Amino acid sequence: MENELKHELFKLHPMLKKITNKDTIFWENTKWMKKAKTDLFSMEEVDDAEETLKRFSSYLKVAFPELEESDGFIESSIQAIPNMKVALEKEFGTSIAGQFILKCDYALPISGSIKARGGIYEVLKHAERLAIANSLLKKEDDYAVLATEKLRAFFQQYTIAVGSTGNLGLSIGIMGKKLGFNVVVHMSSDAKEWKKALLREKGATVIEYEADYSVAVENGRKEAEQDPMCHFIDDENSKDLFSGYAVAAKRLKVQFEKANILVDEAHPLFVYLPCGVGGGPGGVAYGLREIFGEHVHIFFAEPVASPCMTIGLMTDLHDEISVEDIGLDNKTEADGLAVGRASKFVGKVMETYISGCYTVKDEELFTSLGLAMESEGLFLEPSAHAGMFGPIQLMKNGQSYLEKHNLADKMEHATHLIWATGGSMVPQEMREEYLKKA
Structure with a gap:
């Protein structure tokens, strides 16, 4: 980025100085609208995804017996964590x-992260498309047929590729290999060794890069373009x-109704979503x-070294600005x-949402990791703890937001x-290594 443009940006957005210094910030989106809207996406696509996942439920029960109990649905529970709330209040x-309510995507079946929603769905949708196009499946069929050797042999002709920091690669590798696909995962330098090892164990090909996530995605995309039998799952642009991810919201509504958790003018809901490139939190937020x-009221949580969505939305530059452009190193636990x-794509959709x-800060993630273990016996990976810091930030630095939206007097009845x-x-x-750091 040219110095002149950088200078201009810092003048227009004084908060960038704090971001560059790796100070924690709370940024309020002034484009937020009561009736959020976008031309780039619609709820019809979410409804289609929900229907597709229903069709696959019989197959998923056969392929993953642990889904028998949930009737073939990949879903996580919600859990009250009052002791964690007390521990955070005391600490900060x-x-x-x-x-305080926890949405337990850390325990999602099959791949143990939020990526089990979007990643697995796109693999299933691609499999359905191929099988129908080749007259091996009709939407009225019992999808358990996909677990047969005939279908597995058919999918073995095809490859699925993805660029990932870890969890998306895991969800696609596990699901893709189960169906019979060849799977290639392009992993960035910060991907954890155990995630690469698990993927290889499942039969996926892992290609490692010294560079960061963007390079892994770019290379994966280029390589897939050369192969007509390869489908690239594009974490940066995929509507699938x-x-x-967005299906989660429809299911959460049902869970809230069952738990008698109200969401209305007198009972505001605050949601804190850890954010990388933006697809997972973006879909859920939408x-x-x-x-x-x-x-x-939805807030994205990012590490001080990698606040790419924050600076993209703040400056309106979206993918035209990187954290390196403002002097950050993108290195985080x-x-x-x-x-x-x-x-x-996600940044543009989220503008009014x-x-x-x-x-x-990384040290705050580890503080939270230790507190969750002590107070609730709960283990989450460090990135998942970015959400825990949200209510602290809101209370310490979000008072003007609460007042502007007439929320200050409604917080006693709020759900975080x-x-x-x-x-x-x-x-x-x-886990033990993380807990030592905590």
Whole structure:
């Protein structure tokens, strides 16, 4: 980025100085609208995704017996975490009004992270498309037929490729290999060794890069373009991924109704979503705003070294600005969030949907990791703890947001939903290493 443009940006957006210094920030999105809107995506695509996942439920029960109990649905529970709330209040010297609820995507079946939503959905949709086009499947069929050797042999002709920091690669590798596809995962330098090892164990090809996430995606995309039998799952631009994530909002509505958790003018909902390139949190945020409207307030959480979505939205430059452009190194222990350049598609969709973004230091992630273990016996990987820091940031630095939206006097009846994005598949020795750091 040219110095002149950089100078101009810093003048227009004084908060960039704090971001460059790796200070934590709370940024309020002034483009937020009561009736959020976008021309780039629609709820019809989410409804289609939900129907597709229903059709696959009989196959998923056969392929993954652990889904028998949920009737072939890949879903996570919600859980009250009052002790964690008390522990955070004490640690950060801040009183937080409202109840703490955890969305347990860290325990999602099959691949143990939020990526089990979008990643697995896109693999299933691609398989359905191929099987129908080749007269091997009709939408009225029992999809358990996909578990037969005949179908597996058919899918073996095809390859699925993806660029990933870790969890997306895991979800696609596990699902793709189960169906019979060849799978190639292009992994960035910050991807954890255990994730690469697990993918290889499942039979996926892992290509490693010294560079960061953007390079892994770019190379994966280029390589896939050379092969007509290869489908590239594009974390930066895929509407299928986005749709799979957005289905979560429809299911959350049902869970809230069963748990008698109200979301209305008198009972605001605050949601804190860890953010990397933006697809997972973007899809969830889109669905939540479409369902709960102006009564849900969504904040994306990013590491101080990698706040790509924050700077993309703040400057309106989206994917035209990277964290390196403003002097950051994109190095963080939160491997899933180590992304230097945000998705333009997601950034543009989110312009009127999300309430803001905040950043968190790696040491705060580890503090939270230790507190969750002590207070709730709960283990999440470091990146998933970015959400835990949200209510602290809101209470300490978001008072003007609360006042502007007439929320200050409603906080006693608020729900803080922390979206726990990953962690159940972390090996025991890695858990112990994280807990030592905590």
